[in-house]
């Protein structure tokens with residue numbers, strides 16, 4: 001199928017695409033660098049900046065004392081200072097901001113700062129935090145039916161524990177910004193952020209000035225993956241504070257080490273489950289307690305914890321559910337959004353519970369999965385009724401189209417013939433809710449200009465971070481206006497053109513901003529139809545726009561798009577339009593923990609096959625065979641790219657990416673030599689993706705369903721496939737649910753007695 005290429009591909013491959021670090025700098029530009037805490041918890045007794053300040057080329061070192069507004073950057077809960085005041089709560093917490101004539105000078109200056117910290121006890125794990133009663137906020141619980149009664153009626157009841165580790169975003173472009181003073185105390189900030197409004201709002205608050213004095217511009221991101229939803233903000237605000245005092249431009253790009261050390265990651269979770277099944281393997285009751293390792297401040301943790309509850313039963317119907325999540329306060333950098341936003345952590349737990357149950361009953365895991373897939377009108381634990389459900393459809397299509405029984409047979413056959421290599425196979429169904437779980441965030445705006453030569457400029461709140469949302473926005477505008485793609489340009493994301501945006505996140509960017517773009521273009525079409533009908537002496541109903549021309553009764557007229565725009569201009573017709581879209585229907589009542597939070601769900605099923613080297617503990621992912629619910633994809637090339645990228649990221653999280661902090665809260669996996677992400681050798685040997693045939697969903701842009709996050713969770717299948725292979729080699733292996741399943745853990749499992 002031929003689809004439009006990502007509109008950035010031309011400049012990307014030529015190295016011409018602009019990122020923050022490519023910006024032309026004003027001649028008087030200064031360079032910032034954070035001085036951060038060398039301890040994870042303690043009281044700051046004193047800091048000596050004198051040697052650093054005396055260094056030639058150092059302009060000023062900023063601390064909380066230089067904040068004219070509030071020294072506060074917490075988005076959901078105001079619990080995070082921009083710069084530490086009397087205490088530090090994590091290793092890497094910003095304490096000061098050195099501004100110098102060059103990066104090299106700033107770095108030299110940083111080494112000259114000395115600090116005296118009286119150390120306090122450090123908590124690094126969620127379990128320890130819970131024992132000590134250290135929490136970010138109150139726990140949340142979702143309830144459906146009555147689990148206590150239901151367990152008494154179950155044939156099988158199993159309990160267990162799981163752990164899933166954090167994950168480093170590793171966006172290719174590190175965090176960074178460039179803040180430039182304008183006249184009258186106004187500041188323009190170019191930031192690598194998913195949330196331009198978050199940067200604007202927080203900068204205004206910290207600087208103590210109105211939001212209209214701050215303009216945030218985003219060209220594109222070299223990846224965000226959630227890591228720049230909230231955590232692009234502090235650096236931009238620090239640079240803005242410096243601009244406010246110095247009236248000179250300030251640039252700050254974090255180097256990789258600083259970025260790894262100072263920013264939060266995916267949340268590690270320690271969880272406990274209890275699962276009850278009937279004799280025909282129906283899951284009758286499920287309880288889970290999730291301990292989220294939130295880090296030292298709230299950041300987005302409460303929202304992420306909430307999404308864990310929303311996805312705790314994945315794509316299964318469970319009539320009795322009781323799930324609770326604790327956001328545990330520890331002395332790690334505040335953990336943050338990461339593709340899936342707590343959903344993957346929730347799904348790993350129920351998949352573990354099912355694997356445990358299957359192992360103890362002595363059946364194939366997939367029999368339990370298959371017996372419990374969601375059906376039309378089933379109720380989620382949060383009260384939403386499932387409609388247009390594709391759980392069974394995707395599962396059975398995957399089984400059939402990829403000939404699962406044949407695959408299973410091949411695995412068994414291979415295992416019979418081989419002593420030192422074993423294969424494992426698993427199925428992983430997904431159901432992921434689309435919308436910000438926080439209903440008020442589900443809105444967006446678009447501003448569309450038709451210039452008098454007929455070319456079009458589109459501004460939206462969407463941030464391009466590699467997911468190709470700009471290409472999708474262009475497709476929307478171009479198709480509604482009936483003009484060729486080269487007539488449309490996507491502008492940067494700018495708070496002055498499109499205000500009060502939600503971050504580009506929750507996989508909802510294309511839906512929200514696309515619908516707004518569609519509405520704006522429809523209004524323009526309406527106005528232009530009137531002009532065209534008059535020019536061609538026909539009724540408005542007969543007019544349509546296609547192929548850069550006006551059509552009358554579906555026949556191409558003489559009137560070109562350009563000529564129409566020229567005439568509309570002469571007639572003084574407004575050629576610009578601003579539109580606002582807010583997702584209809586959705587609502588959620590937090591006092592009852594019930595509602596209809598999602599516009600729709602995305603479904604799919606992946607079959608993963610792996611081979612484990614039973615002498616070394618290494619493994620390869622042989623293949624991942626997916627049936628995915630794209631709705632009616634508006635750009636299959638882009639959407640397949642999202643599936644494959646998310647899958648690789650999910651497999652990395654489950655198998656090899658191992659974040660490690662020592663007991664003092666210092667990040668040990670602080671470089672790419674100690675933190676391994678999937679490379680070409682550890683990526684699946686083959687990935688096949690078959691689109692599920694469905695009608696799509698009205699709430700999705702052009703019925704093309706959101707695709708950014710859901711496929712990450714296919715990666716969970718790799719964990720269970722490896723587990724199967726280990727079990728095939730060593731029948732004594734006791735299933736453990738401790739991700740990532742690194743080769744070291746595999747090796748221990750293979751030879752466990």
Ligand code: MTE
Pocket residue numbers: 223224225226338339340465466467468469504505506507508509510642645706707708709
């Ligand atoms: N794809 C690329 N190439 N780069 C990214 O940073 N972020 C992911 C996903 N795909 C990301 C990506 C995340 S976390 C989300 S929420 C969605 O894209 C955001 O974009 P969307 O809402 O347009 O899907």
Ligand code: HPA
Pocket residue numbers: 229300303307337341435436437438441505506507
């Ligand atoms: N998903 C992603 N990001 C978010 C959400 C969400 O549901 N809520 C707030 N930020």
Ligand code: MOS
Pocket residue numbers: 194224225226227229337338339340341504505506507709
């Ligand atoms: Mo994505 S984690 O919602 O930025």
